[in-house]
Amino acid sequence: MALRKIPIRRAGNRDNLFMGGDRELVMFSGLLAFALVFSAQELRATVVGLLLWFGALYALRIMAKADPRMRHVYLRHRRYKPYYPARSTPFRDNPASQGKQYQ
Template sequence: MGIQDELPFTTIHRSLVRPLLVMECEREPMMYVALISLLIFVSGQLRLWYIVSSLVFFLVSLAFLRAIAKADPFMYRVFVRHIRLKRYYPAIPQIWSGEKKIIYIAPWSGQ
């Protein structure tokens, strides 16, 4: 085997395939959480109750989003796509789909 018969080799850098995370969360839901907590903070006119509730909401949401991103960094995008396409791919049979007969043969029946 000569040099011409070798397979081509290409280096793929880790930075090109790694998901973009902000504070170990996906970027889009993290921005939504930050915006909502900022709106709670600003709408309270610097009252202690609103400051604490905004901080608690932010930290709880941050922990939740981190857990989701740790399980699968693209889970938010998959969930959004699932919700958006839900009516196209319903999980229930429709009236016009006809009756489906399921034949189950038990392994111990000898058939």
């Protein structure tokens, strides 16, 4: 009896992208640009808000093209311990006092 093969469809495994970038980051950058434009209500703020929006969208599209889950990788990296002490190699000769601390 042969093993049954079940195809995994692409539609069920796609990353959650919006406008080519990570969904949450794209919408948050749009919210920031929108808040800047409508809170200041000036021509300079409008220009800066539009530059912020299109610049962020461009950067997020590049980031998603390189790795669609890069935001999750970065957040996991930030949760790691800030300092990991050096580990010895199998070829190191430890002194006797070093071995006593593990007994």
